[in-house]
Amino acid sequence: MKILVKKSTPLSGEIKACGSKNAALPIMAATLLCGGKCTLTDIPELADTINMKNIMRELGCKISGDCFDSSCVYSTSAPYEWVKKLRGSFLLAAPLLARLGRAQIPLPGGCPIGTRPIDLHLKGFSALGAEVDRYHGVVDLKCKKLKGGKIYLDFPSVGATENLIMAAVLADGETLIENAAAEPEVVDLCEFLQKQGAVIEGVGGNTIRIEGVSSLSGTEHRIIPDRIEAGTYITAFAITHGKGRVKNVRVEHQKPLAAKLTEMGVKVSEDNGDFLIDARGDIYSSNIKTLPYPGFPTDMQAQITSLLSVANGTGMVVETVFENRFLHIGELTRMGAMIRMDGRTSVIEGVKRLTGAKVEAHDLRGGAALALAGLVADGETEISDAWHIARGYENFCEKMQGAGANICIVNE
Ligand code: EPZ
Numbered sequence: 476m477k478i479l480v481k482k483s484t485p486l487s488g489e490i491k492a493c494g495s496k497n498a499a500l501p502i503m504a505a506t507l508l509c510g511g512k513c514t515l516t517d518i519p520e521l522a523d524t525i526n527m528k529n530i531m532r533e534l535g536c537k538i539s540g541d542c543f544d545s546s547c548v549y550s551t552s553a554p555y556e557w558v559k560k561l562r563g564s565f566l567l568a569a570p571l572l573a574r575l576g577r578a579q580i581p582l583p584g585g586c587p588i589g590t591r592p593i594d595l596h597l598k599g600f601s602a603l604g605a606e607v608d609r610y611h612g613v614v615d616l617k618c619k620k621l622k623g624g625k626i627y628l629d630f631p632s633v634g635a636t637e638n639l640i641m642a643a644v645l646a647d648g649e650t651l652i653e654n655a656a657a658e659p660e661v662v663d664l665c666e667f668l669q670k671q672g673a674v675i676e677g678v679g680g681n682t683i684r685i686e687g688v689s690s691l692s693g694t695e696h697r698i699i700p701d702r703i704e705a706g707t708y709i710t711a712f713a714i715t716h717g718k719g720r721v722k723n724v725r726v727e728h729q730k731p732l733a734a735k736l737t738e739m740g741v742k743v744s745e746d747n748g749d750f751l752i753d754a755r756g757d758i759y760s761s762n763i764k765t766l767p768y769p770g771f772p773t774d775m776q777a778q779i780t781s782l783l784s785v786a787n788g789t790g791m792v793v794e795t796v797f798e799n800r801f802l803h804i805g806e807l808t809r810m811g812a813m814i815r816m817d818g819r820t821s822v823i824e825g826v827k828r829l830t831g832a833k834v835e836a837h838d839l840r841g842g843a844a845l846a847l848a849g850l851v852a853d854g855e856t857e858i859s860d861a862w863h864i865a866r867g868y869e870n871f872c873e874k875m876q877g878a879g880a881n882i883c884i885v886n887e
Pocket residue numbers: 496497498500563589590591592593594595596597630631632633634635656660773774796797798839840867
């Protein structure tokens with residue numbers, strides 16, 4: 476799949492964000508915990524969420540529309556051909572282990588942005604009494620009844636925090652997770668679990684205490700807005716010196732991006748829950764370090780790099796979360812960006828002009844960043860392997876076209 480982007484006029488009007496992919500994936504997995512029916516609304520229609528539903532159906536879950544019925548889940552083994560397409564499927568490990576006493580999940584493998592290890596997940600499962608085996612590319616977890624325990628995460632891993640909370644809610648006794656991730660998607664999962672009857676304290680902080688309960692019941696839940704999708708469109712208005720609004724946003728989740736954009740000369744504000752952007756003036760460089768929430772999100776690093784590529788001055792970006800999240804730099808350089816790399820630091824000298832080129836998406840956020848750069852590059856930018864973008868953005872081209880972007884999918 477290819478996307479063609481041509482130099483566009485400043486974006487205007489409005490773009491509406493969808494529900495969060497990274498909240499939907501753990502919450503869909505968590506519906507397996509209750510053995511009943513859950514109704515989830517605002518799940519985005521993406522390759523990742525479609526694959527997650529396919530895997531859950533293979534396990535015996537009945538899914539139709541917004542309704543998830545896990546009363547007949549019978550299999551504890553996720554199929555490799557689905558798992559290799561979706562790293563997030565490892566989030567099924569905890570619900571299967573907690574509910575059925577076993578989980579056989581193929582190792583998710585790495586991806587372009589890093590090796591993506593799962594050692595923190597496995598260490599946590601062991602701390603809760605699970606037997607952990609790894610053979611033939613599969614992680615095999617067994618435990619008749621998990622017991623509460625104390626876990627310290629070496630890194631505030633989002634996925635490990637989510638998996639271990641889901642394991643602890645049905646364990647015997649109390650679990651303490653220290654140095655836990657505090658991302659909004661973790662908070663949304665906890666709120667969903669609390670609606671099912673889970674006892675969780677410290678939600679939104681880095682120390683979470685869970686009192687295990689004997690069972691959970693079905694409930695309904697609306698997925699929070701996708702802060703990274705929204706941030707990507709906010710940056711699209713900024714890079715084109717546009718003026719407009721992004722709807723369906725939790726403004727408090729945009730604080731790190733809003734602070735940086737303000738520093739760079741972009742006027743941002745809130746209007747009745749919408750995020751307003753006015754970037755008609757000059758845009759100046761800034762220095763950014765990605766950090767776990769509430770720091771600047773790693774998932775916005777590529778997109779802000781595109782903006783810095785055409786800002787006045789020289790900016791610096793330090794990526795502290797993933798070891799290899801700079802694959803978009805080589806492609807931006809092909810478009811005329813002036814970026815020097817030194818380990819996990821990139822130094823970006825703003826240029827007056829980018830030119831369109833044939834470039835390649837290597838991951839979903841890097842692909843989106845190339846599209847943003849294409850909006851201001853002279854001529855045409857053809858992004859190959861654009862299926863990466865479709866993994867994280869529903870109707871990406873249509874939404875951007877709605878704000879005046881010259882962008883479309885090229886049928887090969
Ligand atoms: C989640 O991935 C998100 N994915 C990622 O979004 C996001 O970039 C990441 O959190 C950080 O915010 C989903 O929620 C589906 P981590 P996750 O565990 O959970 C190391 C996107 O663009 N680590 O917080 O896999 C790991 O190597 C995607 O939508 C271990 O060392 O991220 C990384 O360096 C990309 N051992 C760091 O922690 C472990 O056991 C952060 O990873 C687990 C992680």
